[in-house]
Amino acid sequence: MLPLEQIARQALEMTDLTSLNETDTEQTIQTLCQQAAAGQTHTAAVCVYPQFIQTAKDALAGSGLSSVKVATVTNFPQGSTDLNKAVLETAHAVSDGADEVDVVFPYKALQAGDESIGLEIVKRCKLACGNQAQLKVIIESGELADTALIKRAAEICIEGGADFVKTSTGKVPVNATIEATRVILETIKASGKPVGFKAAGGIRTTAQAQEYIQLAQAIMGEGWVTPDHFRFGASGLVNDLKNTMGLAPTEQQKSNY
Template sequence: MTSSRTPDAAALARRVLQLIDLTSLNDGDDEAAIGTLVGSANTPLGRPAALCIYARLIGAARGALAAQGFSLPIATVTNFPSGAPLPDAAARETAEAVALGADEVDVVLPYRALIEGDALIARELVAQCRAAAGRRCLKVILETGELRETHLIRQASEIAIEGGADFIKTSTGKVAVNATLEAAEVMLDTIRQAGRPVGFKAAGGIRTVDDAAAYLALAQRICGEGWATPATFRFGASGLLGNLLASAGHVDGDRPSPSY
């Protein structure tokens, strides 16, 4: 069932959907929850950029995708959500995620160590995880709501980019302050100056089309019109999906809980 909506609203919703890493990172996630997540990804507007789930459920996601007759890249998280200052452990976890079939890995930077002035441990962790991920897409989560200060957000962005990150990502979605436009502006400006292609991912608390549109407008202003594609820009979200469908005039069905 649909209702009358403007073509512009539907087009925006479709564009945003194609940029989503549809996410479920709840402690109680199981095969049934992942099956529901996979089913929700096949929408009247199209499909998201990827699924983002815990590594232990990658096999279940592959099975559910095969059963439902379509495929999507699968992302997972490592050193999550703690951002522990343990490069060897983070690299092992990243390698294990790749062995389990992850196409993309989102690893948490040791942000507390960086706040305390230890940039070397952050550099080492990114470098080791880059090597462990191999050719897989590596996104580095900065946890900007905890870094807070502009100079720390920029420093974390630079460390991640210099270490070989394919994307830099705002947040785990597990702290009090997650994605903000202020942090995104610093990150996008650092990407603009990077001298090589690097993507941006906004995660945590992005729940409406209007929220998403504000980030897209910011990316366009800083990085140029047409820059934001699935290869360069992602939203980490679950609750956003229902709002996208509603904004395009589609009845919202059984969607993942808005916990990210």
């Protein structure tokens, strides 16, 4: 087993440092981007609302972190069945420079028995991303709750061309869980397709991150668990990862979580 400090570094490199609050401002996002660095390494991405895409790109470039991707969210957080809205928001995000788009799957429609709208939204949003951005699809596994529904949502995402299947928006009572993660990873494995996985919401400690990493390694193989295939969506987690790495955040940084 790897030392905890090494696990923390691995987890940090696979984290999408996130701020999706109604109170976010340009200053909030600029500060967030400064927190993406950790010694000689950095997070995989920062995830912000669409209106802050350029702010994030400029802040990262100004901090020498241009290799950190900028992710954003669309059809968020409700997972509307409005196809045109989801596609238009995604197209605008890509046009504004997003490297990754996290679109919310219409999970309520799936619960009601409608699989077709979810598939169409994933397909069309993937087309909107083209070769410019990766598409992560948020299935809201905590709301789906039922194992069969979580599996079916993941299957639809994979069929539609998603680059990642993501657990949660972080805006509902139950977000990422080990149980849902297992179902999604096993579904990805069974598909044989190069689809990644993102666990989002509720993961706050290095020990919790380690549990997810070890599960992914057990199902997908150790070599698979890299930023290209595996992500955490988190904000507070980064503090604990940095502490584990011996890089305690400043008081100013602490105040922004």
